[in-house]
Amino acid sequence: MKAMVIDDDLNVIHETNVKFDDDLPEFGTQNGVHVQSDKITVTTPVLLWVKAMDLLLERLKAANLDLSKLKSLSGSGQQHGSVYWKEGASQTLKNMPADHSLHQILQSSFSVTESPIWMDSSTTEECRQLEKCVGGAQKLADITGSRAYERFTGNQIAKITKKNPDEYKKTERISLVSSFTASLFLGNYAAIDYSDGSGMNLMDIRAHEWSQQCLDACGPDLKGKLGVPLPSHSILGSISPYFVKRFGFNPECKVIAFTGDNPASLAGMRLQQGDIAVSLGTSDTVFLWIQDPKPTLQGHVFCNPVDSDAYVALICFKNGSLTRERIRDERASSSWDEFAKALKATSPGNNGNIGFYFDVMEITPAAIGVHRFNDRNLKVSNFSEETEIRAVIEGQMLAKRSYAEKLGYKVCGAHLLSSSHLYLT
Incomplete structure (x- = not known):
């Protein structure tokens, strides 16, 4: 977990981080996760993230930063991870006592204590069922931007409803990692943003609302547990009084909707219409700004975090x-x-x-x-x-x-670099 403080000109004033395995060894994670005995179920203790936030904020305070000068905050979280708030957690969030740590306050606030994350691949059966319910893999891609993927949140929810129905019944709200983190700062349930929400196999990416057909296939009464999605640049409200009293934040500090790590990469690269970014890593990832997407069975189309009328396509290649x-x-x-x-x-x-x-x-x-x-x-x-x-x-x-062209991206031949921008990172 990382924090960065910047000024109006995007100069970095301060940054710090918490390393899950090293700083919080009591959770027994390796690379921040628990790989279960079946080798395909991969989770993270949700309280690890909560306690990491405590530690991160303490380190910011210890650095003698004047947090009262912060005008706004936002962030990103790993796509596809999900958090399950227990009944009554909303009242706990709204009434957090400043003399207790987040970990102390929220330790009983989650119906599912091990959050499924992006590395999980245990929901193949649920994926096939979802595709069947909506009329096939391509039909699901047409609606949600992607065929069914094991790590996508809708399929993870479907697994919980089937294998742990009591936990699902006790769940008051389901957050993504991004909206979960925003909820901590807001002191209330934060909306899932369009962009991160479109990586769940649950959202109609053109209507910018949940697809009832997909919801029905994944869990009962699911719409109420997800809340109403909002644009990725929405102001959710002012920071919780808890952070004002405990850490000295400005009470007028605004919490902007958090989003997923992949959409945040497009925003951070400042891509514009027609741009393409290629991340050359262990896995190569291609980010595309698209106006008229054509979802296929390969790659993903998400709602654009910068422009709600546009889209971002993402294609990942393991051999990088x-x-x-x-x-x-x-x-x-x-x-x-x-x-x-x-x-x-x-x-x-x-x-x-x-x-x-x-x-x-x-x-x-x-x-x-x-x-x-x-x-x-x-x-x-x-x-x-x-x-x-x-x-x-x-x-x-x-x-x-x-694959970019199949998703609707238009490459202008020899004039690629003059008509659009190619970024290699």
Whole structure:
């Protein structure tokens, strides 16, 4: 959990963080999570997040920051994680005593103590059921922007209603990680924002409201437990008196709707219509600003956090930097300088040679293995060092373009950089 204080010009005044495993070892997490015995159920204790917030705010206070100068606050949380507030928790939030920590106040406020998170993949059965209820995977994508995915919150809710019905019955409100964190500061249940809410398999992304058909497939009386979604830039209200008294916040400090980490990346990159951002990490992620989305069975379409009339498409590729590093090690003596030289020595198009490199099972497409084709479209077992190096780069980038265009993004050929902006991070 991280906090950053900035001024009007976006200069960083102060930043601090809490490392879950190191700073809060009593929760017994590894990388902030609990992997259950089945290896596919992955959760985080919700009280870990609460106690981390206590510690984070204490560290801000200890840094002698004048928190009374803060005009507003907002944030982002991991997409797809969910928090289940127990009946009566709203009154607890509204009446938090300033002489107690958040952890002390809220320790009995959650009907589900282990929050399902984005790493969970235990809801395959619920995914297939949801798709069946709405008329198929493509129909669900047309409504919600994505086919059914195991980590998406609607399917996690459906699992809880089936396997832990008493916990669901006792649930007063369901938050995403983002709106849960905003709720702490607001002292009341914070609305789920359009953008993070569109990663739940529950929202009609064009109407900006919950799809009753999807709600009915996932849980009884679910609409009331989710609240009414709002634009991602909405002012939710002033900060809770608890934070004014305990930490010295300005009582006029406004709480702006929190959103998911992926939508926040688009906002943080300051993307505009026509822009594309490519994050080159362990997994490569493509962010696209789209006006007229065409949801498919690959990738995701979310509501845009900056412009509620626009959309953001996201495509994730599992074979990213680790695959590039393997080719670097094998074909360029583990040197990026040698890798760059080899890339410059070959021409765009690679003389008709093309390669697809899936060291692990890919997300889009669902494929594995190395597949090389020469200029006659014949599969070959090997390339020269220089050809291999260009092939891994061009193959990855062509895949990104192909899936982006399927989702509705328009690339303007050779004029890409003059007509739209490409950001590599």
